[in-house]
Amino acid sequence: MKFSIISILAALLSISSSVATETETQQEVILENEIESTNESICNSTNRECHSSIPFPVMPQKIKAMLLDNHNLLDPQGEEMLSKLQQMEATAAFAHARSTFFEHLKGTFQILSAWNQPTNIKRAGMIHTGYSGDLFQFFLFDSNKEQDRESLRSLIGKEAEELVYYFGTIHRGDLCQFSQAVGRQVAFPKCDVENITVAHRGLNEVEVSPQLAAQILMVTIADYLDQMVDTNGWRDHHQHEEGGNKLYPGNGRPALGFYWFSSVCKAIKPFLEVVPSVFDSCETVITVENEEIARDAYWKVTMDEADLEIDTQIELLQQTVELNPFVGEPHLLLSQIHYRQGQYYDAAIQAQAALKKFYTLASCWDKRRSFAHWVGYARIMLLRSNRKMEGLDSSWPVVDPEDEKYVNYNDLKLTNLHHFVQEMKEREVEGV
Structure with missing residues (x-):
């Protein structure tokens, strides 16, 4: 039986495509299992069941050094040089x-x-x-x-x-x-x-x-x-x-x-x-026209929030994300909107995206708050959204809501901030 070269190539391509698809599917399953395994270990350590989770991107060491003013990690003589400059x-x-x-x-x-x-x-x-x-x-x-x-x-x-x-x-x-x-x-x-x-x-x-x-x-x-x-x-x-x-x-x-x-x-x-x-x-260049439209859309939400419908706010912020893909702030505003609506998965996705962009840029775009504050707020939103998805009673790792020694006079359940930081670290996953 004779086969044309074209038919043989077509068959090979079909096999290759099938193998590639199968490999991609296997990789997706492996990734899902890894995430589930990671989330399970996090939840088991605190004796709770975990339903779903959007992991934290690992904070780069140099970003952490920036937030803690550990300048010797940025340069062996960083502290000395900056100290002399500050004097x-x-x-x-x-x-x-x-x-x-x-x-x-x-x-x-x-x-x-x-x-x-x-x-x-x-x-x-x-x-x-x-x-x-x-x-x-x-x-x-x-x-x-x-x-x-x-x-x-x-x-x-x-x-x-x-x-x-x-x-x-x-x-x-x-x-x-x-x-x-x-x-x-x-x-x-x-x-x-x-x-x-x-x-x-x-x-x-x-x-x-x-x-x-x-x-x-x-x-x-x-x-x-x-x-x-x-x-x-x-x-x-x-x-x-x-x-x-x-x-x-x-x-x-x-x-x-x-x-x-x-x-x-x-x-x-x-x-x-x-x-x-x-x-x-x-490699990626944005136009001044797109940057201006993105900036103005973001600014309209921040200035006119009280007068805008939620759908309009989301639309404007999504436009900002599309036209200026380098900044994290619009993602963080979207995260807050989704959280208030009980859409915790979407809130977590947006908070995670904000963190990735903050870590890459190593600066904030909206200078009304410091870079450290923007990063801190994004991490809080990601933690609270995850805990809500997991069906926990509180979006914060409160000490013991049943122990009156850890509940104040305004019925606020006390939270140990060291535990809060530790839980965020436990939720970090490499490669996110």
Whole structure:
């Protein structure tokens, strides 16, 4: 019997497809069993039955270090460097964009550390505008004095100081079409593959390699991510002799920036020693139009909640999630809405999604609350939603609701916060 090549190939493809489908099904069953097994061990440890559970993503060690201010885990000399920086009165006295100058410098360092950037880059982030900048008129160290430069070298090291020097003295606009990307003239900026000559304050001009340009712009992305509020202290007030035209601090609405964060990150990716996991490892770019629609939809819910139907709130928040997939806050608002409606599975799914995005970005988008607070709230929502799904009487691990010594005068069942933290840790699952 003769078979055509086509019929043989078709048969092979059919077998392959069948095997693949069977393998995928087996993997799904294994995954379900693993989750059930994990949940069972959690519930058995507290002598209760577990019906269903959405596991916690494991908190990355560097995120935990950020939340606990354990800076030696981010850099072996982290505590020492930040302590010396904090002792400079100017870092506390100067009100920056949304916090003190010190808090901003620390935040930029933390973000770059969580993004696993090399030592010179994360340390440069710690004091990136120490010599001022092309858009920032204030400085801590005088770039024109060798004594000041040596002082900074002794604080953060020679390579990091050199990066801070270039960051604070050159015109960044010509690096990888940066000005055009921010100014919305170029959607997908490109980097020169050869050295370029750029303007320099003090030296007239200098040569910058594509690698140095990438390092400067990586620090720039983290710098702006840490401070992105619509009304910015130094930009909208301090640098205007007449005081600007916006009342500070404004309402806290997020500024627009992810469009150029993501596009510049993609442009510099080939020249980075370490590519961060943000923006799908610097591969996904969102448009400024989508970012603005997403931001405004989110903001409408936060500002007009009392006047909006629940379905409208959900629709607007889902739109935010679709158009700006990098931020966790809209997921957390959705989690709260679902929880109030008794939809605990959906609430848990959204809280889990929020946590994943917070951990990846290593910063919050809505700066009205701190990054640590957003992470903490998302973990609480995930825990409470899980406990509700499991049919427990309380969404909190209360001590003993039957023991009057652990029930206060307002009939509130007392909760040991150490137990609360331990239960969240027990619910963490690798690879979620």
